[in-house]
Amino acid sequence: MTKKKAIDFLRVTHLRGPNIWTYRPVIEAWLDIGLLEDFPSNKLPGLYERLVAWLPGLIEHRCGVGERGGFLERLKEGTWSGHVLEHVVLELQNLAGMRTGFGKTRSTGDIGVYKMAFRTREEHVGRAALEAGRALLMAAIDDTPFDLAATVAALKEKVDDHCMGPSTNHIVEAATERRIPHLRLTDGNLVQLGHGAAQRRIWTAETDRTSAIAESIASDKDLTKTLLQACGVPVPEGALVRSAAEAWEEAQDIGLPVVVKPYDGNHGRGVSLNLMTEADVVKAYHLAARKGDSEAVIVERYIAGDEHRLLVVGSQLVAAAKGESLWVTGDGVGNIIDLVDSQINTDPRRGTTEDAPLNALAPQHGAEIILELERQGLTAYSVPQAGQKVLIQPNGNVAIDVTDKVHPSIAQAAALAARVVGLDIAGVDLVAEDITRPLSEQRGAIIEVNASPGLLAHIKPAAGEPRPIGAAIVGHLFGQAESGRIPIVGITGSRGTALIAKLVGCLVHLTGKHTGVVSSEGLFLDQRLVTAANAVNWEAGQRLLINRTVQAAVFESNARMILAEGLAYDKCSVGVVTDMDGFEQLGEFYIHDADAMANVVRTQVDVIADQGVAVLNAANAAVAALSELCDGEVIFYGLDPALPVLSAHTGAGGKAVTLHDGKLVVIEGGSDTVILSLASLKPGVIEHPDSLLAAVAATWALGVPLDLIGAGLRSFDPRARAPNR
Structure with missing residues (x-):
């Protein structure tokens, strides 16, 4: 125990799955606040004023009061430093651009020692915010300086380094809205939506439906034009050249002005427009x-009009953005660099990070801008006369939403272009004078089809309405009735849970589903032993959920795993609780009694889906009481059909599994159905009747036919060694 006004971290843990605090990942910190236990916030002079001055956003924290300004009210009245730190850490994450709002702080029973948990979307950022929050709070308590700007800047850098990009995050949030789970597969933007065999994968604007052949076609601009032209899609006349002399010759044949661009480029890099002279064509x-990646270059007819980027997802146009030319006006003093900084880069929508919809411009470094300036007889260091207008970038601001203005025939042409190339998500670049009119009525044409198109211009347009791109992509990957989920059975307790997991896995596998099991006996796939070590851990659980062959999964867990890591899945179809024994072995987690243990074990019931089933031991009063927390159905199991909880439940029409006269019986709607006689089972099963009943109830809850359950039980031998894989 510390004996000073300070906050010491005794333990910091990232709980990556559902836990005693919430369904989402959190960072849990154990705090020793030392002598600050005797100094709540109202006894620390100036603390309130300094915190509000540094973090004015704290006004939005509702806290337990439940309304805006709730936390500040608590701060004035007096609250302890652990609770204050919770809110400081949340606000620092918000300032860094990683919005979050959940936090809780609870006493452990030891004087001055608290458990504090807060939601974080990324572990590195959360841990850094925790350290920064402690430093800020101690500076506020001690009335010492604190560099908030530098702290927030460092946290923003961590967000940029470690968090998903804004476009990927937008898609993930759309999946979350549909209750489709996600797993981040790398430190970058490769994300799995859904579990096991029901999963899909995205890499921002690429999906596991995106064809590698289509991407290769899209990167070959000449081949793309040939295919589009063959299918009746309007494209500009042009040709592939391999020398500057050949480029000028082709330009003359096509007719000036022309466009010159790489044949394998993307995102407008290396494109020069409206070229009129040999010198300009050669430089371009x-x-x-x-x-580009080779000397091959495309020369094509220049089409007058505005550049547009049309986003096609599946077979539908979902967004369209228009470009505009960028100009600066001289003042007779500043050079082009200065003018761009003061007239273009001051736009708050421009920046260098991923969340900026428009790029900041650097005329002295951008090759396309340098070439455009040279055509006007200028350089980045030229000083235009007062009032002189200078073109910086033609059509370089493709971020003005025009989705609602696109003529239906243009939308159809864009969708056709994406299909011809073979892309499921495509950015179709089109030039037209008027996007509201058919291309046949103007000299419009599709100039490129791009794989992995940028999404941010449609999610955060510079002008106009943001478009629900994430929802469109998720809808493309998952049908309306698809959830991305597979049947999951979670089993928590300390009595016979490994046998229950093994038996449920065996019975589900008999239905023809590829079934995975993680238990204290190892990791199994279709009853083959893959890993012999204890697999009751988060990492082993993730291995099942990532496996594309797994159609159903069974997870054994226990209170220690919930406290140390969190569950490996966010929701389950069936949750089994056998008992609440063992709190005596969890003193290191400040679990000292049965009530604290019940708060841990209830996590298994809390994660049962709305249409799911809780399988509960009717012989254990504390376990049976969890039925009140289940959002779905409840099946009780017990050796004695006369158990008060069980008989009351079945008397009200509920379901149960029990034994009667040496027979295994299921009860539903007041009617009994005998599955089999215990005498027909192999000895290893009969020795553990409680586990047998729990496994039958869980399998029944999944909809496995009773006759198949009976057949599986008769052949099941728990003593048989699973074959290795």
Whole structure:
């Protein structure tokens, strides 16, 4: 125990799955606040004023009061430092751009020692915010300086380094809205939506339906044009060239003005527009060759009009953005760099990070801008006269939403172009004078089809209405009736849970589903032993959920896992609780009595889906009481059909599994159905009747036919060694 006004971290843990605090990942910190136990916030002079001055956003924290300003009310009245730290850490994450709002702080029973948990979307950022929050709070308590700007900047850098990009996060949030789970597979933007065999994968604007052949076609601009033209899609006349001289010759044949671009480029890199002279064409050729992967360059007819980016998802146009030219006006003093910084880069929508819908411009470094300035007889260091207008970038601001204005025939042409190339998500670049009119009425054409298109211009347009791109992509990957979920059975307790998991896995596998099991006996796939070590841990659980062959999964867990890691899944179809024994072995987690243990074990029931089933031991009063917390159905099991809880439940029409006269019986709607006689089972099963009943109830809850359950039980031998894989 510390004996000073300080906050010491005794333990910091990232709980990656559902836990005693919430369904979502949190960081749990055990705090020793030392002498601050005797100094709640109202006894620390100036603390309130300094915190509000540094973190004015605390006004939005509702806290337990339940209304805006609730936390500040608590701060004035007096609350302890652990609770204050919770809110400081949440607000620092918000300032860093990683919005979150959940936090709780509870006493452990030891004087001055608290458990504090807060929601974080990324562990590295959360841990850094925790350290920064302690430093800020201690500076506020001690009335010492604190550099908030530098702290927030460092946290923002961690967000950029470790968090999913804004476009990927937008898709994940859309999946979450549909209750589709997600797993991040790398430190980048590769994300799995759904579990096991029901999963799909995204890599921002690429999916596991995106064809590698289609991506190769899209990167070959000449081949793309050939295919589009063959299918009747309007494209500009042009040709592939391999030298500057050939480029000028082709330009003359096509007719000036022309466009020069890499044949394998993307996102507008190396593209020069509206070229009229040999010198400009030659320079543009060398730029395009440098920006592409080879000397091959496309020269094509220049089409007057505005550039548009049309986003096609599946077979539908879901968003469209228009470009506009960027100009600066000289003042006779500043050079082009200064003018761009003061007239273009000051736009708050521009920046260098992923969450900026528009890029900041650097005229001295951008090859396309340098070439455009040279065509006007200028450089980035030229000083235009007062009032002189200088073109910086033609059509370089494709971020103005025009989705609702697109003519139906243009939308159809864009969707056709994506299909011709073979992309399930495509950015179709089109030039037209008027997007509201058919291309046949103007000199419009599709100039490119891009794989992995940028999404941010549609999610956060510079002007106009944001579009629900994430919902469109999730809808493309999952049908309306699809949830991305597989049947999951979670089993928590300390009595016979490994046998229950093994037996449920065996019975579910008999239905023809590829079934995975993680238990204290190992990790199994279709009853084959894959890993012999104890697999009651988060990592082993993730291995099952990532496996694309797994159609059903069974997870054994216990109170220690819930406290140390959290469950490996967010929701389950069936949750089994056998008992609440063993709190005596959990003193290191400040679990000292049966009530505290019940708060841990209830997590298994809390994660049961709305249409799921809780399987509860009717002989254990504390376990049976969990039925009140279940959002779905309840099946009780017990050796004695006369158990008060069980008989009351079945008397009200509920379901139960029990024994009667040496027979295994299921009860539903007041009617009994005999599955089999215990005498027909192998000895290893008869020795553990409680586990047998729990396994039957869980399998029945999944909809496995009773006759198949009976057949599986007769052949099941728990003593048989599972074959290794």
